[in-house]
Amino acid sequence: MTDPDTLDDLDLLALADGRLDDDPARKADVEAAVARCPGAAARLADYRAQTAALRAAYAGKLAEPVPERLQAVVRDMDRPRSRPVMRRAAAGIVAVAAGVGGWFLGQEGGDSSRQALLDESYRQFVLRGSDPAASTTGTARQVVAPGLDWGAEDVAIRLSAPDLSSEGFALVEKRALREGDDQIVALDYAAEDGTGFSLFIAPRWENRPGPIVDEERDGVTLAYWHDGPLASSIATRLPQEQARRLAERVRKAMQDETTAPPAAIEPDFRPLDTPPAGVLADTLGDTGARGTAESLGDSGARGAGSMEAAPLPAVAPE
Amino acid sequence: MQETKWLIAREIPRLRRYALALTRDPAAADDLVQDTLERAIRKRHLWKRHGSLRGWLYRMLYNVFLNQTPRRQRRAREIDLDDAPEPVAPESPEAGLLQRDIVTAMQALPAEQRAAIALTAVEGLSYDEAAAALDIPVGTLRSRLSRGRERLRETFDTSEPPVRQVK
Numbered sequence: 001m002t003d004p005d006t007l008d009d010l011d012l013l014a015l016a017d018g019r020l021d022d023d024p025a026r027k028a029d030v031e032a033a034v035a036r037c038p039g040a041a042a043r044l045a046d047y048r049a050q051t052a053a054l055r056a057a058y059a060g061k062l063a064e065p066v067p068e069r070l071q072a073v074v075r076d077m078d079r080p081r082s083r084p085v086m087r088r089a090a091a092g093i094v095a096v097a098a099g100v101g102g103w104f105l106g107q108e109g110g111d112s113s114r115q116a117l118l119d120e121s122y123r124q125f126v127l128r129g130s131d132p133a134a135s136t137t138g139t140a141r142q143v144v145a146p147g148l149d150w151g152a153e154d155v156a157i158r159l160s161a162p163d164l165s166s167e168g169f170a171l172v173e174k175r176a177l178r179e180g181d182d183q184i185v186a187l188d189y190a191a192e193d194g195t196g197f198s199l200f201i202a203p204r205w206e207n208r209p210g211p212i213v214d215e216e217r218d219g220v221t222l223a224y225w226h227d228g229p230l231a232s233s234i235a236t237r238l239p240q241e242q243a244r245r246l247a248e249r250v251r252k253a254m255q256d257e258t259t260a261p262p263a264a265i266e267p268d269f270r271p272l273d274t275p276p277a278g279v280l281a282d283t284l285g286d287t288g289a290r291g292t293a294e295s296l297g298d299s300g301a302r303g304a305g306s307m308e309a310a311p312l313p314a315v316a317p318e
Numbered sequence: 319m320q321e322t323k324w325l326i327a328r329e330i331p332r333l334r335r336y337a338l339a340l341t342r343d344p345a346a347a348d349d350l351v352q353d354t355l356e357r358a359i360r361k362r363h364l365w366k367r368h369g370s371l372r373g374w375l376y377r378m379l380y381n382v383f384l385n386q387t388p389r390r391q392r393r394a395r396e397i398d399l400d401d402a403p404e405p406v407a408p409e410s411p412e413a414g415l416l417q418r419d420i421v422t423a424m425q426a427l428p429a430e431q432r433a434a435i436a437l438t439a440v441e442g443l444s445y446d447e448a449a450a451a452l453d454i455p456v457g458t459l460r461s462r463l464s465r466g467r468e469r470l471r472e473t474f475d476t477s478e479p480p481v482r483q484v485k
Contacts, residue, residue, distance in 0.1 A: 008464075009464045009467065009468065010460050010463075010464055013463060013464065013467055014445075017438055017439060019444065019445060043471070046471050047467060047471075049474075050420065050439065050467065050470050050471070050474060051439045053419075053420035053474070054420055054424070054435070054436075054439045054440050055439065055440055057419070057420050057421050058335050058338065058339060058436075058440050061331065061334055061335040061338055062331045062332065062335055063331075064331070064334070066327075066330045066331060066334070067348055069348070069352060070330055070334075070348060070351055070352055070355065071327070071330075073352055073355040073356055073359065074323055074326050074327045074330070074355060074359070075323070075327075077323060077326075077359040077362075
């Protein structure tokens with residue numbers, strides 16, 4: 001039993017703040033003491049009124065929309081220092097190369113594979129109109145990717161669409177295109193001022209990076225480069241100098257985004273006498289460049305076995 | 319990564335409310351929240367050791383508040399006329415006659431007492447959690463609470479309904 005004379009502020013405060021709710025015996029004790037002491041009852045009432053008034057006064061703050069500058073701090077938290085590998089691994093796109101014969105075969109294929117991608121980029125860019133922003137006003141524009149035949153020789157490379165918001169461009173559409181047996185992923189970006197560009201990405205088989213090469217065709221600037229397991233090009237109607245700078249930024253963003261193939265479809269390269277385990281796409285280039293088409297074909301067939309165990313969505317615009 | 323983002327973003331409204339109780343000024347409060355978020359994001363690999371994210375953020379915000387440079391605090395007091403909050407219209411003619419409301423009374427308290435009251439009465443933390451968020455023993459928290467609440471009794475007229483909401 002608490003004596004009213006020894007009832008102190010803290011007991012009253014604890015009662016007013018609901019701190020005694022977990023201790024019914026103590027709560028009843030304090031309440032009984034308060035009941036016998038008018039002064040304590042008045043203080044308790046004051047404390048309760050304070051708490052109610054404070055909560056009411058500050059309640060509006062919770063419902064207020066969070067200012068943009070605060071949202072931006074959290075939204076951009078991983079932007080300045082991006083990790084090169086496995087960042088946002090789950091999002092994004094899977095580029096698939098089907099059939100060993102159609103791969104861009106590194107050194108020996110050099111100029112011709114570059115030319116092939118540039119030609120295809122130009123063709124696709126002109127085909128679909130050069131203004132991605134305008135063409136996506138209707139949602140029906142989304143091209144449905146053809147279902148992929150998960151044949152024996154597919155290898156997938158997973159990447160996230162590069163974030164180019166720092167350049168003022170937002171991704172407006174992802175498409176999967178096919179050129180022969182190869183798959184090209186096309187990403188359309190648009191800026192608020194109506195300018196835009198398309199980024200084309202194709203798998204390739206060489207680890208050696210190459211410089212950005214640009215050219216102009218009928219008012220369309222094309223820029224090509226390759227990095228790790230991907231060959232890329234952009235097509236845009238922006239001036240050539242601007243396009244080149246853009247290509248550099250895109251390339252940088254992609255270096256930050258590209259991930260290794262998911263473990264489930266990591267190809268098994270045992271026929272090439274290389275360590276079978278822990279080999280990721282980024283480290284496969286040397287092996288691939290040395291191998292002949294025949295031996296790669298063999299290894300591709302083995303890789304397919306593990307793919308069936310964990311099929312991925314074929315092409316992943318979305 | 320996305321999950322951490324979401325967890326932190328979810329706490330922003332509460333951080334703004336706590337910051338407002340500490341700084342007394344909405345613009346300064348958001349400055350304080352921004353500094354806190356930036357710091358929290360830099361140090362996000364540490365928070366799991368500290369139990370709840372919310373408690374960790376409250377604690378960080380208070381530390382940032384205490385460490386604010388005099389320049390920033392001065393800036394906080396110099397409110398641009400355009401940014402100054404509009405005077406809040408009293409809800410009734412009688413309410414306008416009140417000299418003090420609870421917010422004015424709070425703002426007259428020392429910061430350490432304001433923080434203790436804000437965390438327990440407004441943010442709803444337990445005494446143990448509030449003590450941890452202020453990095454003080456729970457006994458110290460109790461005495462700050464006791465002194466602050468007693469002072470509020472002297473300055474806040476509980477016979478009248480609350481006059482306004484803080485914007």
